[in-house]
Amino acid sequence: MTPDTHITALVEALSAAPSGDPALDTLRQILDAMPVMVGVFDRDRRHIFANRAYLEMLGTTLDRLVGTTIGDILGPDTFRSTLGAAKRALDGEAVVSEAWTIQPDERQRYFLRMHAPHRAPNGAIAGYFIVMQDMTERRQTEDDLFRLAYYDPVTGLANRLMLLKHLADYRAMGEPFTLIILDIDRFADVRTSLGQGFANELLDDLAHRMGAHGTAFDLIARVSDHAFALLIAGPCDRPAVEEAVEELAAIVRSARSNTGGTVFLSASIGVAVALPSHERPEDVLRDAEIATGRARELGGGRQSWFDPAMHGQVVEQVRLEHDLRGALASGTDLWVAYQPIVEMVTSGLAGFEALVRWDHPERGNIPPGVFIPIAESTGLVVTLGTWVLREACRQIAIWQEEREPGSAPLFISVNLSTRQLADPNFVDVVRQVLRETGVEPSWLKLELTESAVMDKAEQSIRLLQELRTLGVKLSIDDFGTGYSSLSYLHKLPIDSLKVDRSFVSAMHQSEENRAIVRIILDLARLLGFDVIAEGIETSADANLLRALACDYGQGYHFARPLPPAEAGKLVGGSLSWQS
Structure with missing residues (x-):
């Protein structure tokens, strides 16, 4: 295919020595000074021009770049991954996308990319431009913020917010699920007597052990200081859930620190099944935690399945607490x-x-x-x-x-x-x-x-x-x-x-x-x-x-x-x- 004469002229002007045309020389300086990467392609997806930032990103020169495709430099996977955006640009559409790209030095970089058509004076599409901005640091910051927001820093497990996101997704898809809450008994005493470092080691050990034995669980999350949530998708199979609960209780009893230190632990475990009556994901989590509280009231080291009557008792206690505070404040009753x-x-x-x-x-x-x-x-x-x-x-x-x-x-x-x-x-x-x-x-x-x-x-x-x-x-x-x-x-x-x-x-x-x-x-x-x-x-x-x-x-x-x-x-x- 014969390159468009207008884009060829532009490329020759930008690539040659100073032309004496102030506007053209200024445009060349602007393009080379820009941190944004600019590449120009013909209809066959071959490079015909790139600014300095683009060349530095690929580690090449303009002479070597011209006539090559992105696949010739970064491999066929990158060529295929950009095929859709290039095709849409050649069809006259401007396309913005974000993606990780493996560089020639094998490092991964994250780019914001725009593919835009280049039109000749007669309106025909002669090729396309690609403008890229390196967003790696921003993406890493976003990933760090995401981890801080949705993952527990001690165990690396999902946290309460991530659990609620999963529950919301399951509810939106109409997927049934069962939620287990495992709360370690008297964990505050362990932390107070043996130190926060030892307590964190125990939590990390528990997280790894539950993960290794947790093929039945679709998500394991740490939802409070000493409580974990385990999510099981699909219709509730009570015997299977009870068997999984027994395995969890055994894991807690065998917990140890990274240095081999051991301490006897037990857990109060509550189970709640998602029902149509649950209006929000938080309701299922609430019921599982209520069941856990009942197991704790019964002495700990046991399991309890949620019953709707439990919720009524909790509501009653909250009301009585409110009224008792009022009675103490007023000095009456x-x-x-x-x-x-x-x-x-x-x-x-x-x-x-x-x-x-x-x-x-x-x-x-x-x-x-x-x-x-x-x-x-x-x-x-x-x-x-x-x-x-x-x-x-x-x-x-x-x-x-x-x-x-x-x-x-x-x-x-x-x-x-x-x-x-x-x-x-x-x-x-x-x-x-x-x-x-x-x-x-x-x-x-x-x-x-x-x-x-x-x-x-x-x-x-x-x-x-x-x-x-x-x-x-x-x-x-x-x-x-x-x-x-x-x-x-x-x-x-x-x-x-x-x-x-x-x-x-x-x-x-x-x-x-x-x-x-x-x-x-x-x-x-x-x-x-x-x-x-x-x-x-x-x-x-x-x-x-x-x-x-x-x-x-x-x-x-x-x-x-x-x-x-x-x-x-x-x-x-x-x-x-x-x-």
């Missing part, structure tokens, strides 16, 4: 009941236990067994506990003025939560409340469960010692039901042990059960503690505990928890249980 604590020998009133109650304006009485766990899980129990402490101290200060002259001061028992024990400001809170209410420290007895104390024994001992320095009394609640260690018990700066109601109610069933209570009483006397028995419901319970020389008791036999006004009638008045 919450109140403190007081259950008498009786001196067993004299049957006289020794003090009260303060017990929080909640009268919801719409739902009525909310049992403590419902709202206390919500307060614990959300951290509200710290604020709630401080409110109860202040109310109880304010009330006992009033009752001290109303008791019989010459009688021993009453004491008030207030329960503490694990969260309060972990609060570094708790001792200051107690000191401030005592100062505000004018309560003598010896009137206040703080009750802690043995499980809460023994969970972090050394830390708890330090805290209890600080409280004892204030003059506050301390008691171990529900003694015998937790996992106390006798090696620590004698170190605890406590004043009382509280026998759990389960032991008291079982005393009449067998001699063995009575022996348990007797042993607790003997142990307390040996260590210098007094003993409070709770759950006394009959006169037989009370008489037996008196025979065993128990110091104090409380229970329905004496009185139920009472509103402040009714409890106040017992202070300095007749005691119904004495008659």
